[in-house]
Amino acid sequence: MIIGYARVSTAKQDLQAQQELLKAEGCERIYIEKVTGTSTAQRTELKAMIENVRHGDKVIVTKIDRLARSIIDLNKIVTELTDKGVSVQFIKDNMTFEPGEHNKPMQTLMFNMLGSFAQFERDLIVERTTEGRERAKAQGKHLGRKGKPKKDVQRAMSLYSDRDNNGMSIADIVKVTGVPRSTIYHEAKKQKAEV
Known part of the structure; x- marks a missing residue:
C-alpha cells in the first residue's frame, strides 16, 4: 500500500x-x-x-x-x-x-x-523570533492581540442586554462600541452561565 x-x-x-x-x-x-x-x-x-x-x-x-x-x-x-x-x-x-x-x-x-x-x-527562526520579541518588549511595545478596554465591553453588554428597548442589532452595537461580535457573544454566554 x-x-x-x-x-x-x-x-x-x-x-x-x-x-x-x-x-x-x-x-x-x-x-x-x-x-x-x-x-x-x-x-x-x-x-x-x-x-x-x-x-x-x-x-x-x-x-x-x-x-x-x-x-x-x-x-x-x-x-x-x-x-x-x-x-x-x-x-x-x-x-x-x-x-x-x-x-x-x-x-x-x-x-x-x-x-x-x-x-x-527551525532553530534560527525560533532565535530570531525570540530576539524580536525581546527587542519589542525593551521598546515598550505590546505583543499579541490587544483586547478592547473594559469600559467598551461593559457598554456593549449594556446595549446588548437592553436591545429590546433600544432597538439595536448586534451589528449596530459593534459599530457603536467597536467591540467585536465574538466578544459580545462570549460575554453574553459567560453572563448566562453565571445566572
Missing part, C-alpha cells in the same frame, strides 16, 4: 499542495496533521501511521521537514519504518530509503545533512 503523510505547522497553512503531490504519487491513504513544534509527542496521525503500516508498504512525504524537525526524530522515524519493512520516499528531496541494507552511504549522509539543515533553519 502507498501511504502519504502531510503536515503543516499552523492552522493558517494550506495542506492542499502537499495532498495533491501525494495523490499524484499514487497514495491510497494520506495521514494529515496540523501540529507545530519540533517534538513528535503530540503528533497523533504520525503515531497512527507508524502503527498501521505493514511490511511492503511505502510511505511518501513531500519534504524531510514535514516528517521531522530534528535529526534525532528523523532518524528514529525512518529507522522505525524501514525496520518494519516499509520504504520511505521524500519527493522534493529526491530520496528513498528501502528496508534492510540497501541504502547507499552517500544517500544516508545527504539524508542526515538535509535533516540537520531543517533543524538549523
Whole structure:
C-alpha cells in the first residue's frame, strides 16, 4: 500500500499542495496533521501511521521537514519504518530509503545533512523570533492581540442586554462600541452561565 503523510505547522497553512503531490504519487491513504513544534509527542496521525503500516508498504512525504524537525526524530522515524519493512520516499528531496541494507552511504549522509539543515533553519527562526520579541518588549511595545478596554465591553453588554428597548442589532452595537461580535457573544454566554 502507498501511504502519504502531510503536515503543516499552523492552522493558517494550506495542506492542499502537499495532498495533491501525494495523490499524484499514487497514495491510497494520506495521514494529515496540523501540529507545530519540533517534538513528535503530540503528533497523533504520525503515531497512527507508524502503527498501521505493514511490511511492503511505502510511505511518501513531500519534504524531510514535514516528517521531522530534528535529526534525532528523523532518524528514529525512518529507522522505525524501514525496520518494519516499509520504504520511505521524500519527493522534493529526491530520496528513498528501502528496508534492510540497501541504502547507499552517500544517500544516508545527504539524508542526515538535509535533516540537520531543517533543524538549523527551525532553530534560527525560533532565535530570531525570540530576539524580536525581546527587542519589542525593551521598546515598550505590546505583543499579541490587544483586547478592547473594559469600559467598551461593559457598554456593549449594556446595549446588548437592553436591545429590546433600544432597538439595536448586534451589528449596530459593534459599530457603536467597536467591540467585536465574538466578544459580545462570549460575554453574553459567560453572563448566562453565571445566572
